[in-house]
Amino acid sequence: MLCQTLKVRRFSSMLASFNVGIWKIGLFIAISFLVIFFPNVSPASTSGKPFSMPFAGPPSYTTWHVSQMYGNTKIAHMQRNTVYDEGQGLHFGIDFSAECGEPVLAIGDGTVFSIDGPWGAWPHNVVIYHGNDLYSVYGHLRVRSSHLAIGQAVVAGDVVGLNGDWQDPENCTVSPHLHLEIRTDSMRRAVNPVDYIDANWDDSTLGISGHLFEIDVSNLGRWQSIYDQPSIRFGGPILNNYYKRWIE
Numbered sequence: 001m002l003c004q005t006l007k008v009r010r011f012s013s014m015l016a017s018f019n020v021g022i023w024k025i026g027l028f029i030a031i032s033f034l035v036i037f038f039p040n041v042s043p044a045s046t047s048g049k050p051f052s053m054p055f056a057g058p059p060s061y062t063t064w065h066v067s068q069m070y071g072n073t074k075i076a077h078m079q080r081n082t083v084y085d086e087g088q089g090l091h092f093g094i095d096f097s098a099e100c101g102e103p104v105l106a107i108g109d110g111t112v113f114s115i116d117g118p119w120g121a122w123p124h125n126v127v128i129y130h131g132n133d134l135y136s137v138y139g140h141l142r143v144r145s146s147h148l149a150i151g152q153a154v155v156a157g158d159v160v161g162l163n164g165d166w167q168d169p170e171n172c173t174v175s176p177h178l179h180l181e182i183r184t185d186s187m188r189r190a191v192n193p194v195d196y197i198d199a200n201w202d203d204s205t206l207g208i209s210g211h212l213f214e215i216d217v218s219n220l221g222r223w224q225s226i227y228d229q230p231s232i233r234f235g236g237p238i239l240n241n242y243y244k245r246w247i248e
């Protein structure tokens with residue numbers, strides 16, 4: 001009787017360890033499946049975007065908001081052969097509307113690459129190199145920080161200058177805004193800052209108009225989202241000479 005009880009206990013213990021083994025194998029297969037098919041899933045992961053916003057605090061009517069997105073905007077389309085012709089007819093940065101004098105912040109760590117260089121963003125501009133062939137360009141600054149020098153190290157959040165109004169730098173009565181670009185390919189190509197700056201972009205326009213894109217009748221769905229915009233090669237052909245644009 002004792003022997004039989006022992007046998008039963010041994011059998012139960014084998015069954016228990018077998019169950020633990022099955023459970024472990026099952027867990028291993030499940031994790032392997034997740035890693036293979038969903039490599040970016042991680043409870044601790046963030047957006048993975050390296051940069052932050054050039055203004056402090058959340059967007060609002062009285063602080064800052066995006067007034068023109070990057071890419072195939074209606075504004076750029078209207079001026080594709082004049083203001084935006086060097087950038088293939090598209091808006092090669094993001095415009096942030098803000099009061100003159102609002103501090104403009106470095107979006108990431110790096111070194112000062114250029115001060116008031118030939119980047120067309122009058123009256124003052126600053127370029128920071130972040131490594132990995134990525135540059136940020138801060139244009140239409142009213143005042144650039146006097147302590148900046150080429151080659152100097154900066155960290156994210158450092159003040160690079162004060163926001164300005166390039167059309168009325170003295171009185172700021174026309175359109176005070178920061179023009180922010182992210183460039184690559186040794187400054188020869190602009191990319192969509194939305195892909196590089198960790199932010200709530202959907203709220204950044206306050207629902208006003210900065211998200212409006214021109215529609216090409218022969219290619220209706222193309223470049224209609226803030227997340228779907230082409231990179232821009234400076235000096236390349238105009239990309240938005242549409243045969244016919246959508247008229248609502």
Ligand SMILES: [Zn+2]
Binds near residue numbers: 068093178179
């Ligand atoms: Zn702009």
